[in-house]
Amino acid sequence: MEDKRNWITAILLSAAILLGWNFVSQQFFPTPPKPDVTTTVAGSPAAHPAAATQPGTPAPGATASAAPVAHTAVPLETALASGNRVAIETPALSGSINLVGARIDDITLNKYRQTIKKNSPPVRLFAPAGTNAAYFASVGWAAQGIEVPGPTTVWTASGTRLTPTTPVTLSWANGTGQSFRIEYGIDAHYLITAKQTIVNGGATSVTANSFALIDRLGKPTDPHEQSSWTNHIGPTGMVDGKSEFSVDYKHLDKGETFKYSSAGWLGFTDKYWLAAVIPAKGERVSASITAPTADNYQTLFARPFTAVAPGRQVTTTSRIFAGAKEVSTLSAYQDAGIPRLSNAIDWGWFEFFEKPIFKLLDWLFQQVGNFGVAIMLLTVIIRALMFPVAQRQFHSMAQMRLVQPKMKALQERHKDDKPRQQQELMKLYKDEKINPLAGCLPIVLQIPIFYALYKVLMLTIEMRHQPFVLWIRDLSAPDPAHFLNLFGLLDFTPPSLLALGPLALILGATMFLQFRLNPQATDPVQQQVFKIMPWMFMFIMAPFAAGLLLYWITNNCLSIAQQQFMYRKFPQLRAAPVK
Template sequence: MEEDNNKNMILAMVLSALVVLVWFFLFPPEPPVEPATTAVTQTTDGVATAPAADGAIPAIAETPAQTRETALAKTNRIEIKTPRLSGSLSLTGGRIDDLQLTDYNVRLNDPSEKITLLSPAGGPDAYYTLYGWAPAGGLTYDNVPTPTTVWQVEEGATLTETSPITLKWENGSGLTFRRTISVDAEYKFDITQSVENATGAEIRLAPYGIIARKGEPETIGFYILHEGVVRNSDGEIQEIDYDDMPDQDLDPRENANIDAIGVETEGWIGFTSKYWMTALAPQSGQAFNSVSKYSASNDTYQTDMRLPTMAVAAGATQSVTTSLFTGAKEYDVIKAYEDGGIAKFVDSIDWGWFFFLTKPIFKVMHFLNNLIGNMGWAIIGLTLIIKAILFPLAYKSYVSMARMKELQPEMEALKEKHGDDRQALQQGMMKLYRDKKVNPAAGCLPILLQIPIFFSLYKVIFVTIEMYHAPFFGWIHDLSAPDPTSFLNLFGLLPWSTPDASSFFAIFSIGVFPILMGVTMWLQQKLNPAPTDKTQAQIFAWMPWVFMFMLGQFAAGLVIYWVANNTITFIQQYTIMRSQGVKPDIWGNMFGFLRKNKDTA
């Protein structure tokens, strides 16, 4: 018997370890946040340009710079300064290519380095926007401004939320181009492009906007998170990963005559990451085409917004206004832009397949955060609401568990009676369940319902920026990061540091909340009837501690939810079982288990 117990214990440990490995494959801990800019030297570079009338993309080479600062210094610039943005735009090409988010630090409580979103062409990690006109009819690129055209400042000195700027360029053949750029107090630029025709004849040309980035950017690479192109094409949200762009089929609109475009009437297109996004959007109701592509010749990922060809009569002036969002995907901000006419803009947040759960979960949590002023307490408040909604089902489940608990002595008697005859034991138990009117599967329903809720909450905590560097209390300063305490250094009492989050050994570095999660899960488990099979019982006995290590490197917000959920569940179940006449002996079971193991040894 002792040998069988040892085999069962080894099997339980092996299965538990397998669960850990599978879990970490499916839900690996998030790698540490790296600065948005790195000093990587590029050997070649190309500036993305607009499509010509035949759809061709001519490459324009630039001498690469060693650093971002060197690339910025190569062109004359106009400063951008708003409450939430800082940077500059280049008079060469009129590119918006230097932007930092002043409200977001790369490292927690370290304001020395802000999140850098856009960087100039020719420098490392180039990521920038371009605007211009594609020639049609008898015009060529010699007649219109290009990405390397040097613009003159006609009006304005610094671009702020209260002071737009206007750039001007004359082609020397009777065409005058202007570009007026304004920005609001959040993250949206409005770009008005105009052309004045003094040539004496009608001209034809088409406005465009481009977002380009040099080389494939560093991504988190987690399968539940989309990073790459995101767009709304007439109400349909489409996503393309960076690594899929080189292999995507040529968009039929790419080589279409410029006069043929204009099939979309609402939408936007851009690049998104976990928390940040840059996107182009036409005015509401404006016909346009959106195209994404990868250019192997200059290793550039690109999204285009192309508007229909415009006919400008002799002596006339035509203009068009489009918008550029470049900033943090804050729900309130992008929802306001959606209400202002950018259709389905909140779907730029990666809600995932369970959007019907993740959206309402986030909205409730967001409401509670605005009400309470603390996202950690909002998570606990959300847990209370979820438990209240599921309580009718939970009540039936806990009553069933209480009755199952009462049947434990009779089940043990059946095991003694039938021994290794599993068929007879199973038949006896089924008869016992029928006689006592107990449904052993009833206790599984709340658990099954919690699985999609748990996954959806994990998704929300993982992808929404409202968790980024959001504090709870005490030592929890960032709900999007793991609990920083660790029993390996006695929670900071010992002088040595803990393993890095990217290390496999970080799984053994668990903090206060993961330990609380394991304890509360163990307490909850003690209220449930033990499995009749010894191997299953041993696996279940190990599960709280296995999950404690599994969740140790997950976002603190998720572990806080799990602790709150376990605690509320334990209180509900304990109270209901007592009302059914069952008095669980939690600590007696624990000490009895220890005494039994000691006697066996």
């Protein structure tokens, strides 16, 4: 009867953990998307036509150039084929500048593909206004009493291609004595520079200011591209001296407006991509995050109004980041003066621990050329560093095994007096020089390592779409092979809780073998839980990134090998204890 009760307790406890973990993991550890499902990056198709919206008023007293003009949604190819454009050609970016409005509204990332298929198109970041995925950067002016260029202004270009070696200047005059220039330059990575100049050729002084903005229609609809406890997706920046991670699309949908008295940079971040506008270092600007119209989001910074005397000109410099959140690239831009740009990757509170893990893993990958092998080597290094702690754990478990007969005798002798039983057990631990918590220390140390690796696999683009061997073509995504749909032969995707694949099965088997080598717990309920736990973890870990499962499997194998080595080195520890 007692044995049945223990089994029922163990099963109920395991079921509670399994079902509870499924809820917790969705909130705090969202699983990465499966490969071959990404179709767009610039935004999801909206349910309504896109609008070519005029930016909100950049500063008090500014004069709007034009009212918002609604357009019927047009295909992306049609929008790119119409109008005059200046091509953008760099090793990292391809696209164009629209001479109508001087907008940077066509950017694709040359090094990154939408899916793991060989013929997959490159990732698109920006798309023109009027399309369902409108997303663009723009610079401009506001002024009092004069006409300034707006979204419908047609600019004249000095060239046909913007490259790292050939800047392009756009010019326009309002016919009343004022002329405007935008000199665009670009580096070999993702940074575009826009020098804005207003020349006052009139007879009287004019008051004007300049601004830069990112405008986005719609927000990601993929559940894996939503903000979570572990990763912020949406409006972000370095404003008022701190990194902004608290503003979400849902706040803007409620009509909330966020204003700041200073900005180092601000824009929109996706899981792997960033679009941001950046003022000159130390420049005094005001900034805002708003939703000018429904499902349309905007980040903007504006400079104070300045008087431009007749015959004088004022030049300001804005920069635009449009590209991938590569750790080394963001760090290089940050070192060059863009404050905290590397925080566009939401490292969280454990950045001090996650970055070293990333740097070591990335270095190993550069050496061996296979990301899966790099994870296995990282595991070996971590196990080597933790060997003294693990050795102490093993010694503690072996001692626990040797004194189990004494522990059982004490439990039987004082089974009706639990306080006395605990006192006698603690005295036994002290006499035998056993620390019952020593066996937990390696597990405790593994938690931050596992979390750091989880964040690295989830957030860093360097790990995206990295293959291992055979069917594992993306270690940052879950194992694509599932037993329940006969490895893809059946046309359905199992729910995450039942998405068991070969990696999850190997994980359960190696954990089971590892537990078999551990000393058996004295409590019957614990014994039953430990028998079930490996297979429970098999279900828990199945939806996680394949790279995490590979790390855990390698760690289990190394633990088994270490235990076998210790048993061979100290055979007396495996001998049956004398009663």
